[in-house]
Every structure is written in structure tokens, then in C-alpha cells.
Amino acid sequence: MIRAMIVDDDALVRLGLADLLGSDENIEVVAQAADGLQAIEQATAHHIDVALVDVRMPHMDGITAITxxxxxxxxxxxxxxxxxxxDEYVYNALAAGADGFLLKDTDPAxxxxxxxxVAAGSAMLHPTAARRLIDRYHAANQPRTTAARGRLNQLTPRERDVLALLAKGGTNADIATDLAxxxxxxxxxxxxxxxxxxVTNRVQAALLARDAGIT
Known part of the structure; x- marks a missing residue:
């Protein structure tokens, strides 16, 4: 059972997400919060596997809450x-340690x-939004390219192949199929x-790969 928390200052959004997640027999909504401060309190009081966190909220925004x-x-x-x-807030959220992001109009499925x-350890980036977002900030931060490439030099050629597919949003199963x-x-x-x-998760590794220009 995946224990989930919903963090959003819009009560209707929380209600809709709770109904959606509750429709999956393998997901249990164990906590809800209207801002980042409440999210920290709830995550301290409950064991949470996955938190869905809005970016803009009063008292404590989503980026600070993620950190x-x-x-x-x-x-x-x-x-x-x-x-x-x-976009700019989401980029900062991913850099802070988020395992992915979704647009609020994403299909419920x-x-x-x-x-x-995400509960299984993979990342989930909305394909179109992720490409536009990361490309935008990659172009605006060219000085980071040299440093990123230096860090990637520590990887073997096979690890670089895995990273390139990971950066495109591939799951472990997808990568295994592509690389036999x-x-x-x-x-x-x-x-x-x-x-x-x-780095702490797949998303940060993907951002680094994009900075290095390997995807």
C-alpha cells in the first residue's frame, strides 16, 4: 500500500486528488495539508511514501517544503x-529534490x-513540459555545462548510456529493454x-545530464 499526502492550498484540488487517489486500491491518502508548514507537520506525524506538493502556497511555498x-x-x-x-518554480523544486512534476491538467490515469x-523509485516528468522546462534553463545556464561534464567523466561508457536514457524519462524496465x-x-x-x-535522485541526475548536453 502506497501512503500518500496531498499538499495544496486549494481545498477543491485536495478533494479532487483525494477522490482520484482513493480510487486506486493500492494507494491510501493518509494526510492532507494546505501549505508547506502543515505538510512538514503531517509528514512528521505520519509515514508518507509519496507527497503531491503544489508550488505556490501561503506561509511556506512548495519549494521550501520540498527541501x-x-x-x-x-x-x-x-x-x-x-x-x-x-516553470521557474518547478525547476527549483526539482533541484531541491522533487522526484518529478505533473501539470495540474494531467490525465488522471x-x-x-x-x-x-515514484513510489517504486523511478521519476515522473511530464514529457512535453519537462523538455521545455529543462531546455529553457539549460540554455540560460551555459556556464554549468563544463562543470556538469566534469562530473560525468566519473562514469563508465555503459553508465553514460544508462544516464542518457534515464534523462529522457526511461524507467528501469525501459532502459533494460533498450540496452538489452x-x-x-x-x-x-x-x-x-x-x-x-x-545527487539524491533520478531527477537531479537527469538535470545534470541535460546540463552536460548528453541528451
Missing amino acids: RLRALPHPPKVITLTTFDL EILRAVHL MRESTVKAHVSRILMALD
């Missing part, structure tokens, strides 16, 4: 929810899929990649 959530002794995975005109994927590898081998490569690049 605080990821610093907890047992941090939940985080999916950021946003509207398309808040994809939201459920995202919760399952066992899924367990892919998992081992991903763990080594995260350690070598000194």
Missing part, C-alpha cells in the same frame, strides 16, 4: 504539481501512474550513477 521534507529522517518521495506558467512510479540488460543490472548502474554524481 524540508527531503531533510526528514524518513523523507517521502515528492511529485510537484504546477501550472505551465510556473497518468497521475496514478506517477504515484506508483537485466533490470537488476540497470538498478545497480543507477545506484552507482547517483553516488558518482553526488
Whole structure:
């Protein structure tokens, strides 16, 4: 059972997401919060596997909340929810440790899929929005390219192949199929990649790969 928390200052959004997540027999909504402060309180009081967090909220915004959530002794995975005109906030949220993001008009089935994927250790980036968002900030931050490439030099050629597919949103199963590898081998490569690049999750590894220009 995946234990979920919904964090959004809009009560109707919380209600709709709670109904949606509740329709999946493998997801249980154990907490809700109207802002980042409440989210920290709830995550401290309950064991949360996945938190769906809005970006713009009163008292404590989503980006700050993500940083605080990821610093907890047992941090939940985080999916950021946003509207398309808040690209810059989402980029910062991913850099803060979010495991992915969705637009608020994402198909309900994809939201459920995202919760399952993130709970299992994968990332979930809305394909079109992710490309536009990361490309926009990659172009605006060219000085980061040299540093990113230096960090990627620590990887073997096979690990770079895995990272390139990971950066495109591939799951472990997808990468295993594309590279004709066992899924367990892919998992081992991903763990080594995260350690070598000194990042906490797949999304941050993907951002680094994009900065280095390998995708």
C-alpha cells in the first residue's frame, strides 16, 4: 500500500486528488495539508511514501517544503504539481529534490501512474513540459555545462548510456529493454550513477545530464 499526502492550498484540488487517489486500491491518502508548514507537520506525524506538493502556497511555498521534507529522517518521495506558467518554480523544486512534476491538467490515469512510479523509485516528468522546462534553463545556464561534464567523466561508457536514457524519462524496465540488460543490472548502474554524481535522485541526475548536453 502506497501512503500518500496531498499538499495544496486549494481545498477543491485536495478533494479532487483525494477522490482520484482513493480510487486506486493500492494507494491510501493518509494526510492532507494546505501549505508547506502543515505538510512538514503531517509528514512528521505520519509515514508518507509519496507527497503531491503544489508550488505556490501561503506561509511556506512548495519549494521550501520540498527541501524540508527531503531533510526528514524518513523523507517521502515528492511529485510537484504546477501550472505551465510556473516553470521557474518547478525547476527549483526539482533541484531541491522533487522526484518529478505533473501539470495540474494531467490525465488522471497518468497521475496514478506517477504515484506508483515514484513510489517504486523511478521519476515522473511530464514529457512535453519537462523538455521545455529543462531546455529553457539549460540554455540560460551555459556556464554549468563544463562543470556538469566534469562530473560525468566519473562514469563508465555503459553508465553514460544508462544516464542518457534515464534523462529522457526511461524507467528501469525501459532502459533494460533498450540496452538489452537485466533490470537488476540497470538498478545497480543507477545506484552507482547517483553516488558518482553526488545527487539524491533520478531527477537531479537527469538535470545534470541535460546540463552536460548528453541528451
